[in-house]
Amino acid sequence: MARTIAKDHDHKRAQILTAAAKVFAEEGFDRASMTKLAKECGISKANIYHYYDSKDAILYDILDSYLSSLRDRILAVDTEGLSPADRLRRVLREILRAYQGADHEHQVQISALSALPEDQQDQMRAYQRDMVKFMGQCLHDLAPEVFAAHPGKLRGATMSVYGMLNWYFMWNSGAEAHERDDYADLVCNLTLRGVPGL
Secondary structure: OOOOOOOOHHHHHHHHHHHHHHHHHHHOOOOOOHHHHHHHHOOOHHHHHHHOOOHHHHHHHHHHHHHHHHHHHHHOOOOOOOOHHHHHHHHHHHHHHHHOOOHHHHHHHHHHHHHOOHHHHHHHHHHHHHHHHHHHHHHHHHOHHHHHHOOHHHHHHHHHHHHHHHHHHHHOOOOOHHHHHHHHHHHHHHHHHOHHHO
C-alpha cells in the first residue's frame, strides 16, 4: 500500500530547502554532509531521505525554486505607463527587494550551480537569461539610438548593472527595504547620469 502524503509535506520540504541552503552556503556544497543538514533541520537523516533521495536533488530544488520564483517576480513587475527611467528604477528596487532574505540561496547559486548535471544547469541558466534579457530591454529603452549604433554595449551595460546589484547583496545582506530602495535609486541615477548626476 502506498504511503499517504503528510499534510505538512510541502512545509517540511520548504524547511529542508531553507536549512540546506544555509548549510551549502556556509560549508560549500561539496563539503556539506547530510548529517550536518539533518542537524540544521532538526530532523533525522532518514526523515530527509523521505523527501529527497540525494544531496544533488536538494541542490536542484533549491536553485530551481529560487531562480524560477526570482525570474517570475522580476518579469511580473508592473511598469505600465512608466517612462523608461522610472521603469528602470522600479525594476531595480524590485530586484533588491527580491534578494532580501535569500542570501543563502543567492550564494548557493553563485558557488554551486556548476555541481548540477549539464541539462539542469541549462535550465537554471535559462531563468538567468530571462532576467538578463528583461534588464537589457529596460536599458535599451533608455537610449535606443546608443545601442543601435553599438549593439555590443548592451550586454556589458546589463551585466554591469547586475554587478552593482550583486555587490550590494554581498556586502549589505541585512539591509532593510528602505535601504535597498535607496541603493536601487543610486544605481539608477548612476546608470542614467553618471557620477555627476548622483
